[in-house]
Amino acid sequence: MLQLAGVSAGYGSFQALFDVSLDVGAGEAVGVIGPNGAGKTTLMRVISGMLPVRAGRIDLEGRALAGMPAHRVIGEGIAHVPENRRLFPGLTVEENLRMGAYIPSARQHVRERLEWVYELFPRLKERRDQIAGTLSGGEQQMCAIGRALMSKPKILLMDEPSAGLAPLVVQQVFGLVRRIREEGFTVLIVEQNVQQVLEVVDRAYLLEVGRIRLSGSAEELKNNDFVRQAYMGI
Amino acid sequence: MMTIRWPLALLFAVLLLLPLGLQDYLLHMAIQILIWGFVYTGWSVMGRFGQVSLGHGAFLGVGAYTTALLWNNFGLVPWIGIPIGVAFAVLLALVIGYPCFRLKVVGHYFALVTLALSQVVLLSIVAARDITGGSLGMTPNSVGQSSWLALQFTSKMHWYFVALAVWAFGLWVWVKVDRGMGRAAMEAVSEDETAAAAVGINVTREKLRVTVISAAMTAFGGALFGQYQMYLNPETLSGIGVSLQIVFAAIAGGMYSLLGPTVGALLTIALTEGLRIGFGTTLIGAANTIYGILLILFIIFMPRGITGFFGAWTKRRAATAAATT
Ligand SMILES: Nc1ncnc2c1ncn2[C@@H]1O[C@H](COP(=O)(O)OP(=O)(O)O)[C@@H](O)[C@H]1O
Ligand SMILES: [Mg+2]
Numbered sequence: 001m002l003q004l005a006g007v008s009a010g011y012g013s014f015q016a017l018f019d020v021s022l023d024v025g026a027g028e029a030v031g032v033i034g035p036n037g038a039g040k041t042t043l044m045r046v047i048s049g050m051l052p053v054r055a056g057r058i059d060l061e062g063r064a065l066a067g068m069p070a071h072r073v074i075g076e077g078i079a080h081v082p083e084n085r086r087l088f089p090g091l092t093v094e095e096n097l098r099m100g101a102y103i104p105s106a107r108q109h110v111r112e113r114l115e116w117v118y119e120l121f122p123r124l125k126e127r128r129d130q131i132a133g134t135l136s137g138g139e140q141q142m143c144a145i146g147r148a149l150m151s152k153p154k155i156l157l158m159d160e161p162s163a164g165l166a167p168l169v170v171q172q173v174f175g176l177v178r179r180i181r182e183e184g185f186t187v188l189i190v191e192q193n194v195q196q197v198l199e200v201v202d203r204a205y206l207l208e209v210g211r212i213r214l215s216g217s218a219e220e221l222k223n224n225d226f227v228r229q230a231y232m233g234i
Numbered sequence: 235m236m237t238i239r240w241p242l243a244l245l246f247a248v249l250l251l252l253p254l255g256l257q258d259y260l261l262h263m264a265i266q267i268l269i270w271g272f273v274y275t276g277w278s279v280m281g282r283f284g285q286v287s288l289g290h291g292a293f294l295g296v297g298a299y300t301t302a303l304l305w306n307n308f309g310l311v312p313w314i315g316i317p318i319g320v321a322f323a324v325l326l327a328l329v330i331g332y333p334c335f336r337l338k339v340v341g342h343y344f345a346l347v348t349l350a351l352s353q354v355v356l357l358s359i360v361a362a363r364d365i366t367g368g369s370l371g372m373t374p375n376s377v378g379q380s381s382w383l384a385l386q387f388t389s390k391m392h393w394y395f396v397a398l399a400v401w402a403f404g405l406w407v408w409v410k411v412d413r414g415m416g417r418a419a420m421e422a423v424s425e426d427e428t429a430a431a432a433v434g435i436n437v438t439r440e441k442l443r444v445t446v447i448s449a450a451m452t453a454f455g456g457a458l459f460g461q462y463q464m465y466l467n468p469e470t471l472s473g474i475g476v477s478l479q480i481v482f483a484a485i486a487g488g489m490y491s492l493l494g495p496t497v498g499a500l501l502t503i504a505l506t507e508g509l510r511i512g513f514g515t516t517l518i519g520a521a522n523t524i525y526g527i528l529l530i531l532f533i534i535f536m537p538r539g540i541t542g543f544f545g546a547w548t549k550r551r552a553a554t555a556a557a558t559t
Contacts, residue, residue, distance in 0.1 A: 074434035099433050
């Protein structure tokens with residue numbers, strides 16, 4: 001469904017991604033793991049059009065995305081839950097969700113999508129009139145995911161949904177990810193929490209200093225000695 | 235909606251009848267309040283979304299000088315000169331805004347760019363003294379009588395109604411922006427640009443849109459003020475001084491409410507006149523210092539301006555009244 005081939009990107013003279021290739025099949029959940037500064041966020045930003053591609057191809061169902069500006073990419077069916085959630089802190093939960101359906105193709109479906117997101121996450125319905133900035137960390141993540149779902153994307157990009165959350169809340173957030181999978185969504189998720197993410201994805205890639213170092217099924221990576229030593233502390 | 239319509243209709247009725255009872259001096263004050271109220275409203279069209287420009291004097295100057303120069307040198311009437319001046323201001327806004335917004339020059343950095351812009355326009359006007367009269371200013375050629383074509387009126391009453399119409403137009407634009415789809419987008423942008431981009435908002439375009447509207451209104455107001463005064467001075471129509479005055483008035487009056495910028499105009503005109511009458515020429519230039527100090531006080535104690543402050547206050551009173559009955 002989503003394919004990256006030989007993608008390079010960077011900031012100014014600094015190159016952050018080198019020749020990255022990966023693919024995500026329809027209905028699959030794929031993880032990208034790697035240490036801080038590996039280029040995971042950069043990868044997500046390149047896919048969603050927030051950062052230009054320097055070389056390589058990005059295709060969604062055969063349509064070329066490279067070079068498309070961010071506000072068009074989302075219309076193609078890619079929704080991005082950015083790092084650190086990035087809610088509109090001064091708006092209410094419902095206003096945040098509504099903004100998620102900003103693109104023209106989603107606007108006419110706001111009502112039904114709201115109902116659907118509220119059904120998926122009843123907690124958000126309870127909090128619909130609360131200012132998003134005052135939600136707890138886990139609720140904010142829920143709201144950010146709900147906002148992304150409002151555009152009914154073909155694929156959901158999640159950038160470290162568990163970052164900065166208490167262990168118990170991390171469990172809940174991975175629960176949300178699992179729910180979204182069960183709903184049939186295709187997911188590409190970036191995480192530093194390797195142990196947890198390998199429990200919810202089908203396959204994963206290991207990114208180190210801008211390059212894909214390893215890839216394989218979740219099982220393979222869980223049993224890979226290098227991954228176990230370097231990232232799971234076993 | 236009804237709650238805002240009624241008082242507004244009443245206000246308009248009063249404003250339509252007002253000039254009948256005013257002498258020329260007060261009429262002069264009223265005209266200035268309306269024209270500057272229009273300019274400040276224009277500033278707040280972008281300011282309310284956190285796009286703080288410290289350089290709106292640039293647009294003021296471009297509008298006023300283009301109109302006057304085209305009239306004096308080519309005999310082009312303001313009906314053509316003002317649209318051209320507004321077009322130049324829009325072009326300038328695009329030339330500055332597009333790279334800033336694309337390269338994510340935001341917040342303080344954007345404010346500094348605009349501040350520099352206003353000074354560049356001031357210096358350009360002064361440097362082109364052969365045609366603009368430099369720092370001595372310039373006078374549009376007078377036709378010696380009231381003329382709609384030349385947009386020159388000997389009677390203040392005429393000017394009052396022209397200014398009133400333009401001011402009302404400014405309020406209409408403000409409401410349009412307030413109720414449009416772009417408002418939600420700009421509110422999202424002002425909250426978090428990255429998040430706004432992530433939900434599919436074309437951040438650059440939305441910011442350019444309000445910037446262009448704001449610049450156009452400001453240039454229009456500048457041109458009108460030049461016509462009214464029949465005198466253009468680079469210090470009063472461009473540069474840092476007037477730019478800061480615009481910011482002060484919009485913030486002090488309250489940029490989040492329809493009439494806030496107009497209240498700001500009332501305040502600045504009253505302050506300027508008060509200083510002039512109270513201290514004569516000894517305090518010339520003191521106005522800017524006072525604006526600066528007041529601005530700091532407003533930002534600290536009344537960030538939503540006078541109208542915002544009293545709006546919240548009346549709401550609280552109504553709430554406590556409702557709670558106690
Ligand atoms: N806006 C930026 N400007 C310059 N360098 C950046 C920027 N954002 C990230 N980088 C650099 O790019 C590299 C990858 O960063 P990032 O993609 O955020 O990594 P990760 O998400 O895996 O922690 C890091 O070395 C980081 O310092
Ligand atoms: Mg990151």
